[in-house]
Amino acid sequence: MYSLILRGRRLIEFQKWGHLRFASPNVLSTLSSSFSSASPADGRKRNNFTVAYLVDSLGFTTKLAESILRKVTSEAKGDPNSVLNLLKSHGFRDSHISTIISNYPRLLLLDAEKSLAPNLKFLHSRGAPTSELTEILSKVPKILGMKGDKAVGRYYDFVKDIIEADKSSNYEMSCLSALPEGSRQENIIRNVLVLRRLGVPQKLLFSLLISCSHIVSGKERFEESLKKVVEMGFDPRTSKFVEALRIVYQMSDKTVEDKVNLYNRLGFAVEDVWEMFKKYPFLLAISEKNILNSFETFMRLAFTRDEFVRMVKHCPQCIGLSSELVTKKTEFLVNTMIWTVEDVVSNPAVFGYSLEKRIVPRCNVIKALMFRGNGIPSVGYVLVCKDEVFLNRYVRKHDDKELVAELMAIFTGDRAS
Known part of the structure; x- marks a missing residue:
């Protein structure tokens, strides 16, 4: 096992650290007010603000932010203000x-009094100080949602x-020695x-620890x-390391062999599968x-076997998409936009983009520009870039301010296309 650790550390030495993104610490008052009651007249404006806040300040995806908001406001499930107030009353600061x-946005949907308060009361009863x-x-906020x-x-x-072991190697040794040898707790x-x-x-250790697959309890x-x-x-x-560990742990050698x-x-070389x-x-899986x-x-949909292999080798996620989604996106890109199948094959990542929020x-x-006599650009140039790049490339670059406004309205959906 020690040789594995050395090998893993050597691998890390040759790779660059990624950039970490931290959420805004000043969340309580803003989020609480964004979920507070508002008149029907400004309901849409409030909802838009809430989604923008969750996305811009906390780093949620737009889809997740909208999903949370729908469940809270439309389904009347959960009371975010009660959850926030409960946490505040138990010593949780804004940060x-x-x-x-x-880390756990679904906490806002839990019942503050029936689900969260009893767990907090129990942990306090065990003598846990507020700081701890x-x-x-x-x-690991999911602990609050456990039953x-x-x-x-x-x-x-x-x-x-785990937290204490990170602070002191002596604690690590004493922690292991205090557990029954061969017990599930010791293995974990x-x-x-x-x-x-x-x-x-x-963060990834904790996700493994509380997962239902019990990977870390084995030996x-x-x-x-x-x-x-x-x-x-x-x-x-x-996270790919953790996901790979889950998959390998859960699948037998025979199952893996059959899948390969x-x-x-279907046309993939064995080495392609592992890549x-x-x-x-x-x-x-x-x-x-x-x-x-x-x-x-x-x-x-008229793709050849070789084209299928090329796409999946470049973007393996293609193989997990539903038939309905693949069909809709292919028909739109090839039949409506008149791009060729080869154009799509060269840019398989487009199958992972939202049809409603990105592609259309x-x-x-692009169709509005084509109507004005412009040619059709490549799929990659249109779809495989961030919104800001797309807008600078096809909307904001025009000198005609009326045209820019018209294209922006089409892009945002404020005007029928």
Whole structure:
């Protein structure tokens, strides 16, 4: 196991650190006011502000922010103000609450009195000081949503042990020595500490710890799976490393072999499969039925086998998409926009873009420009770029201010295309 740690550390030495993004610490008052009651006349404006705040300040995706808002306002599920007030009353500062909502936004949908308050009361009854409580629950807020004192207490203690072990190597040794040898608890702590030494970030360790797959509670199987993932070259600091570990741990060698053989029959070389797995670990977890359905869908849409292989090798996520989505996007891009199949094959990432929020708005702008005599640009130039790049490239560059306003209205949907 020690050799695995050394290998993982050497891998990290040759890779660059990614940039971390932190949520705004001043969240309580702003978020609370954004969810407060408003008159019907300004309801739409308030909702737009809330989504913008969740996206811009807390880093949520637009889809997630809108989903939370719909559930809270339309389904009347949960009371965000009650949740925020409860956390505040238990000593959580604005910075804690910002982190909690960023990591576990569904907390806003839980019942403050029936679900959250009892768990907080139980943890306080065990003697947990406020400073410890806020630190641990800010890092793993899902503990607050667990049911049963036993589960809440067990996972709280696991997280506490990991945090303390990060602060002191002496605590790590005393923690292990205090646990019954060969027990499930000892396996969990030992495995988590091994991952920690490899460089797996705390956040990812905690996600493994509270997952339902119980990966870190194993022993021989865990060690075998970890060895395979490290030898494949996955970076322990990334979520792909954790996802690959999940997949390898949960699948038998026979199941993996059968899945690789299936991809091989569809036209992929064995080495291609493992390269795709490194890009998209979930590739091996897709069912045989869904893999074949995906292949048949692309064949039905006039893609060749070679084109299918090219697309999936470049963008493995293509194979996990529904037949309906692939069909709609292909028909729109090829039939409506008159791009060729080869154009789409060269840019398979477009299958992962939202039709309503990305593809159609941008293509409506392009169609308006084509109506004025412009030619059609490449798929990649139109779709494979950020909104700001697209707007600068096709909307804002025009000297005619009326045209710019018209194109912007088409892009935002304020005017029928």
